[in-house]
Amino acid sequence: MNRSNISMAVIRRLPKYHRCLSDMIDKGIERISSKELSETIGFSASQIRQDFNNFGKFGQQGYGYNVKDLLEAISGIIGLQHTYHLIVLGAGNLGEALVNFGFDKLGFQVDALFDNDPEKIGRIIHGVEVIDINILETYMSKNPVDIAVITTPGKVAQKIADRVAISGARSIWNFAPVDLIVPDDVVVEDVHLVDNLMTLTYLLNE
């Protein structure tokens, strides 16, 4: 398969398949028909077939899907067979919350927090050390970083993004309320919390 031909809409549905199938495993469900899967996940059966067709052949006509096999296949497609090294830039409340969120169970390991506050540098937060942001480049030259998580205030976020990109991070998970400009080979996923709140507000007044 050529992963770069897959549309973002399909890619953004993969985590939902993963979540739904994980829940079924937890409930002890071993086999599921495409109709049942469709009802549980809320996508049409034809949508599900089309999504899976992008990645090869799953299940057997009339026999449905083996839940464990399908979850493993989806996990493989997403890339969850590896461990990913994360650093969190900004050791504020949000950075702290992300360190302690439990992503490690899925293979996302936060190796370090960075901050410029002398009061915070050197502290251990949920088992993760807060390192001086001044030595970010030194850290990144010695340690693998797959995902740089930016939780800094908006006004310094672009500068931090520049620094992690130059130092070799290939993906940024951005919580700062700015639209980052990054090199073409760096992937950015934004979580714009204020935008979410404003969307809710608009819809509330509809």
Next chain:
Amino acid sequence: MNRSNISMAVIRRLPKYHRCLSDMIDKGIERISSKELSETIGFSASQIRQDFNNFGKFGQQGYGYNVKDLLEAISGIIGLQHTYHLIVLGAGNLGEALVNFGFDKLGFQVDALFDNDPEKIGRIIHGVEVIDINILETYMSKNPVDIAVITTPGKVAQKIADRVAISGARSIWNFAPVDLIVPDDVVVEDVHLVDNLMTLTYLLNE
């Protein structure tokens, strides 16, 4: 204007206009051409015109936009002229981070946190009291709640959503990793952090 005819794509662009125009105000910019606005925000000039046309007439052909007036108009469209009352369900790290995020500057006021942990109940976190989740209904019968923020573990999120919906909340900002089922008149905005991470992971491996 009929707000319910506006597409979600347009609605989701409004916060970005708000952010971009607020930055311009901070920089002391008073007037901007549609071309400059387009370059700053990254939408085409025709896209911007179309977006604004949904809501009436802004700016004047050849004269561009008065930034302050435009920001006020966008704020009004989003509904930022009011104060919104939020409660946060789940006083964990994420709940705590949200209380302290600074949304109050935009008129989003967190009035209470709720939890079932006796160790947490009664505490004041960033000026907000943690209340026993058992008295959620009593609280909601006496206090206005515009937005219920769910930061509980996934397995209890649906039950909490049911309770806040029955008690009159018209919108839910959901951070739990589940797809909530709510009455038609309740708006849900999801922030699925694990889904974001998986999307990044997929793209990293592309």
